Amino acid sequence: MNLLDLDIRWRRFNDEDRTCPCCGRQFNGVFDIGFDHPDIWPHGPLPDGQVEHQVGEDKLGSDLCRLDEARFIRCILPLPIQGSDEVFHFGTWAEVTPEAFYGYIDACFGEGPFDGCAARLANALPGIESGDETACDLAPGPDGERPRLMARGGPLKAAQEQGISFDQLLDIYAASGSDIRPHLAA
Template structure:
């Protein structure tokens, strides 16, 4: 049992058998929020889950890599531990990286040596629930086999503090609300 298990809203949030009295909606715990493309990408979203890249001239957006003019982007995950539990919420974000780091990551993802060792990067998505400076600096840390790298904030920002200290359940609900998914009313008393 974790400290957060004492919160009735948390229990309702993690109970897929519980239906909201007002609408019947149910939840089965933390769900992540991902971004289809870096905020700088001007051409819109990739089309569906077909796996096809979106190419406009020399610019290209794939599921994990993006090229926009001279800029190079890598899709990564940004972890935020949830205080009082053993859970972690993830943003699926994009980071701009130097071209040599981009190609090192690409080579490593294709199974070529050497393995990706990580690199500096800049967060390229505005995160709901956070008031961050543009292009928050971070470090991309390699993930395990088949995993995207993790982006760890390196600036003195609320994001770096949230990664170090964790976020509260109320913070998580605020992030969901800021992303257009306000589930707070559905977790109230039955």
């Protein structure tokens, strides 16, 4: 049994058979939040049904982005949830050097390993304090999965190492436009 199992809100959040009495909504546990593009991408989201959006030399795909001289790789930023075995993930973007970017592409095509690299968080994370220049390390993910982004310092690093509380997770959801707290209280 996890410590969070004692919290009625957690049990309601993970009970797919429970219907919220105020609106009929159902929940099935932790859901991740992803970003369609790096924050500085000026050309709008990836159009529905398209795998690539190109404007001049700028190019956005589902996993890679090029904007002027900047290069970005889509990755996963894990945040363990205290008192449970669950992990919440941001599907975010990391800015990397052109050399690391092309090394990552080569590794995707089996032309050598991707050993990871220095990176910078390229999205503001709702509900998480982070500086404008959040230095990170981008590490290879398990086979077939996106790489992992790990903060080098500050509150984000602490959250990745110590985990976030269930209340912090609910605050993240609320800050991203999905405030589910009232639906778990009733």
